[in-house]
Amino acid sequence: MLSLLRLRDDTAMPLYRQIEGQLRDLILSGSLPPGVILPAERQLADSLGVSRVTVQRAYAELSEDELLLPRGRSGFLVRRRPEPVRPGMDRLKGFTEEMRELGKVPSSRILERAVAEDRSIASIFGLPSTAPFLKLTRVRSGDGVPMSREVAWYNIRAVPALEGADLSGSVYAFLAQHETGRLVRCEQTVEATMPTAAECEIFAFEKPLPCLLIKRHSYNRDAVMVEYVEGLFRGDAYRYRVDLTR
Template sequence: MDEAVFAKGAQDRAPGTRYSPGSLISLLQIDDRAGPIYRQLEQRIVHLIRTEVLEAGSVLPAERQLAEALGVSRTTVQHCYNNLRRSGLLGGKGRSGSSIQPLRLNTGMDRLKGFTEEMRDLGRVPSSEILQCEQVEDRSIASVFGLPSTAPLLKLVRIRRGDSTPMSREVAWYDLSAAPDLPKADLTGSVYDVLKKIGVQLTHCEQSIEAASSSEEESAIFGFQSAQPCLLIKRRSYTSDHRMIEYVEGLFRGDAYVYSLKLHV
């Protein structure tokens, strides 16, 4: 089976698919003259993951099975798999094989930008699924904004995806007294772009990141079998006159995100 045919077939498979050793042989070509075999296997698998021929959540064959299919020692495959685990591309070892982990996204925190812009900067296709979008009154959230308890707020709950992979579950609130037309807009994309179009320009934010575990609902969204470590990002966004417009709590999957900072003396 050639790579193009295999890739097309992979797109039709649901996450969690177990690949047989035979289906990988044509993709894991080995040349005895091209250096250590374990390194060749590692480089080839990394390429297949990065080009999404092998999709996140899929399961590679067990070490012994793949070794027998390729005609190499189990130690060779074990060495390859261990290196992939250390780099975060493979999950834990099980009887049926090892699962492919989502690629970790290294994103900076040098300026205010939303999820849509962040994904585009990283070369990913952003998309959103709206779970809730309604006007609410919430005493505790209103106090975060410094507003009266009966102030109208828009509550927006979305699943944010990059290249169709669920990356976060985001709960956001917006001050409708500052942006009354917001509920009428298409909020499946960038809310920041919508705010700008209706005349509300965000200029700065306060953001914090803390460790958290995924809830049962969030684990189901991310495809986790049980609660996993995640990043809880809280953000308060303001206009130039320091009026708070947005408060967001987004839970991001910890197996896919790395946040980097540039610090100056």
């Protein structure tokens, strides 16, 4: 790795910026692939003939951008960044179908499942405050990489079979088997937000990174609202694509 670094003294660019820029290019180009351990700060500084502070600043910049992960005295690990996904927003589909269309293997981990009453959620559905809902909190992954944390609420009055259903797979596939559960329309909003500490842990973020908060209201053919979901999608891997025509 050291043979790939070339420091110049005929430029105004600070040494730490030269080191940081060259390492960044090597990482992003794949010349330094994920899993490679870079030398510890003092070792690299001695090899390059610069101060430890110079290397420390370069490593800090790369760590801030989630390219490196400190490994104590062993050095710094080149991180494996999730491959960006670019799903379309041209039709109503669930996460499972979306991942399969992108050539990824979808999976889910249920964090919470409960039948509950919630006054604020009931108002979103336009139902009485005593209406029961199925609350389902899940971590959704593609190829084993956590892509989103979603909290979904389902209208049990519209689809009673939801209460005892096996929802370890696609909820949308289950709903499609029931006449009153088939979703035909949704209203969706996308906004930027920052993850909580718990969400950072799920996504393995060293520090909070911008995420996409997607809120969806889904309806059956009788215009009955069946689902309300808030999904937090990691901003470093998720890019929504919208095709517009005139």
